[in-house]
Every structure is written in C-alpha cells, then in structure tokens.
Amino acid sequence: MRVVLVTYGSRGDVGPMTGLALQLQALDAEVRVCAPPDFAELLDRTDVPLTPVGWPIRALATGAVPGKAQARLSDIAAELTAMAYEAVAGVAEGCAAVVATGSFPAVAGARAAAEKLGVPYVFTSFSPSYLPSPHHPPRPWPGQEVPAEVTDNRVLWDLNAEHMNALFGETINTHRASIGLSPVDGIRDHVFTDHPFLAADPVLGPWQETPELDVAQTGAWIRPDERPLPADLEAFLAAGAEPVYVGFGSMPMRGANAQDVSRAVIQAVRTQGRRVLLGSGWADLALIDDRDNCFVVGEVNHQELFGRVAAVIHHGGAGTTVTAARAGAPQVIVPQVADQPYWAGRVTELGIGTGHDGPTPTAESLSAALKITLAPETGARAAVVAETVRADGAELAAELLLDMIGRSGSAG
Known part of the structure; x- marks a missing residue:
C-alpha cells in the first residue's frame, strides 16, 4: 500500500x-x-x-x-x-x-x-x-x-x-x-x-x-528527533543559567532587517537579566558584540533544547508552538503571517506565555512581553499544560x- x-x-x-x-x-x-x-x-x-x-x-x-x-x-x-x-x-x-x-x-x-x-x-x-x-x-x-x-x-x-x-x-x-x-x-x-x-x-x-x-x-x-545537541551548544548551556532561546524558524521577519531584529531581541533578553541563545534561521539572527552571554546556533533539535531554556521567543508556527508547550517552556510569540496570530492568542489564553503586539519587535516591546513570560506563574502554568499535550x-x-x-x- x-x-x-x-x-x-x-x-x-x-x-x-x-x-x-x-x-x-x-x-x-x-x-x-x-x-x-x-x-x-x-x-x-x-x-x-x-x-x-x-x-x-x-x-x-x-x-x-x-x-x-x-x-x-x-x-x-x-x-x-x-x-x-x-x-x-x-x-x-x-x-x-x-x-x-x-x-x-x-x-x-x-x-x-x-x-x-x-x-x-x-x-x-x-x-x-x-x-x-x-x-x-x-x-x-x-x-x-x-x-x-x-x-x-x-x-x-x-x-x-x-x-x-x-x-x-x-x-x-x-x-x-x-x-x-x-x-x-x-x-x-x-x-x-x-x-x-x-x-x-x-x-x-x-x-x-x-x-x-x-x-x-x-x-x-x-517527528521524533533523537539528535544530540552540538558540543559547543552543550558547553554554552552548562556555562551559566538557563538562556532564553530566540528563533523565527523558516520565517523572514517583516518590516525590519536582520541586524535591527538581532539587536532588539538580544537587548530585550539582556534587559531581563538572561543569557541569549539565538537560532539564526531565515531571519539571519546574529551576534551584535563579543559578550559571552550570547550564542548562535543553526538548525538543532528543539525537542531536546526547549526543555533546557528559560523561555522561547519565536514566530508562532504550529510546530514550534507545540514543541515549546510539550517541553514546558514559556513562550513569547511574535506573529508574522497566516495562523501565527492564532497561536499567539492561544498561548496568552492558556497562560503559558504571551503574544507580542505586532510583527516587528523593539527592545522595549519584547522586553515587556518577556517579563510576563518569565514570571513564575507563567512557568508554573506552562509546566501544567505540558503534561496534557499529546x-x-x-x-x-x-x-x-x-x-x-x-x-x-x-x-x-
């Protein structure tokens, strides 16, 4: 057949x-x-x-x-x-x-x-x-x-x-x-x-x-993913507190260039006192300086990674949303197109994160959304919902x- x-x-x-x-x-x-x-x-x-x-x-x-x-x-x-x-x-x-x-x-x-x-x-x-x-x-x-x-x-x-x-x-x-x-x-x-x-x-x-x-x-x-994380990523994860992962997958960001988006997301995460893990993706996120609290990865196993980060900032694709939810990782969704605003609304309604207002983040707007997502009650709710995801x-x-x-x- x-x-x-x-x-x-x-x-x-x-x-x-x-x-x-x-x-x-x-x-x-x-x-x-x-x-x-x-x-x-x-x-x-x-x-x-x-x-x-x-x-x-x-x-x-x-x-x-x-x-x-x-x-x-x-x-x-x-x-x-x-x-x-x-x-x-x-x-x-x-x-x-x-x-x-x-x-x-x-x-x-x-x-x-x-x-x-x-x-x-x-x-x-x-x-x-x-x-x-x-x-x-x-x-x-x-x-x-x-x-x-x-x-x-x-x-x-x-x-x-x-x-x-x-x-x-x-x-x-x-x-x-x-x-x-x-x-x-x-x-x-x-x-x-x-x-x-x-x-x-x-x-x-x-x-x-x-x-x-x-x-x-x-x-x-x-799709089950059994790949190990790269050794340099493992070293970064082990070198300090759980970072915030930022990645927009196979989604070019609307209305902004890669350097501006990279600067905004890194500054937003640093404002919240967190280390930054960038997923380069189609948005071409990249380092803005040589500080050791920021690291860039390419395509890696999100099923393994998301259980080891403090939060996930992403575009709101259905797959990334469910992967973060299964891992119990609180989310900030910066929706771009299609069904992404729907998923931003759902994580907000469920209390497992928040949706960013609009497709183009600034350091200030993203920091405000991340503050909600990093709150202890959001993390606790994300852990509860993770147990229900099929x-x-x-x-x-x-x-x-x-x-x-x-x-x-x-x-x-």
Missing part, C-alpha cells in the same frame, strides 16, 4: 508530514512525500523518499526566484497549481490515498491529481483557524477588505469563500479544464472538503464541533488514514 503526502510550505509544514510518513512506514505502508526541494536533507535522514515540488520555498519567500519577486499572485498560483499537479500525478497513480496541506494553489493541484487518478484525497490543516466555523472568524487574506460592521462569523466565512474564489477560482479552474476536469464553484470548500484532518493538539488548538464539517482532530504530527497525533492519524483506506476498498 502506497500513500502520497503533499505539501508546499516551510519546515513547519514538511516536519509534521515527515512525522506522519514515519508512522505510516511503521504500519508497513510505502510513503512518498512531495515537498519543496529545500527539505531533501531532512527527508533523506529519515529515509522518506522525496519528489520535489516547485521552486525552493526559501528562495520564493525571500524574492530570490528569478522573475518572481514582482510577479502577480495569480501567476505564481497558476504555476504552483500546475507544478503540484505534475509532481503528484507522476507518483500517485495506483496509490491508496493522497494527503495534502500547505500553500492553497499547490493543494488544489494535488487534489486535481488525486481526482484525475481516482485516488482518495484528504486535506489536512495544522490550525483550527484555517477551517470554516461559526465559532471563530477567518484569518484575513491579502487584498481582502471586510466591512467593519460585519462581525457574524458565518457571514465572514462566506466573504472568505468569495474572496478565495476571486483570488484562485479562475486560475484553478483553467488548470482543471486543461487536464480534462470539470470546473468547481466553491474553490475553498472543494480543496478543504467536508471531512478534513486537523493535526493540532486539542488543548493548544481545540476544535469546536460544527455541523458543516466532519473534522478528525488527531493531535499534532510530531505526543501520538501522527500515530492516530496514520491509523485513521489506513482505516479510511480499508473502508474505501471494502466499499469498492
């Missing part, structure tokens, strides 16, 4: 898919992941085959893909849909299911490939905030203007569907016509389906049931998926 997992997104999208892939392999399924070429090394060290999709995601995010920095969203969407379709169609024939998440145009291409091949398709969200519900409003999309007087969530989701049709409807239906598929009216609901998976922890990101969707909330898909989401999802495939085969 072969399953194809598809995402066009950052490490925060590819990591969970890798977690699911490993659980499927443990249940004797053959797995192929379609993802950006940036993550070939990640998948190679977990022995999960990769079919590259599209441009390198970091190059696209930073405007380094030739000819794409000034390209229209509709043009990029059209190419992503086609590239995802070609990648999935090339490996999914005869497979048991296609599971997709990430960039909406790419997921639409994956769904079209599954439909063309007659293969079952499952959409997955890593955050409740993406899924239509009367219990919460949609996240804003680029270029969407919502009248201030409109506050009813159902109406807002209707407007969201209209806006997504305007953004992607013509592009996706043009591609569908080119491969012999009929057009669809509701692009969002067609891609999301009425029975999606929700790969989010039910304590951190709970789903409130609604008759419109049959959501299977599995818990977060966590670690078996990928295992449950793999079992659900194989059960679905089995029932589909029996029905056929």
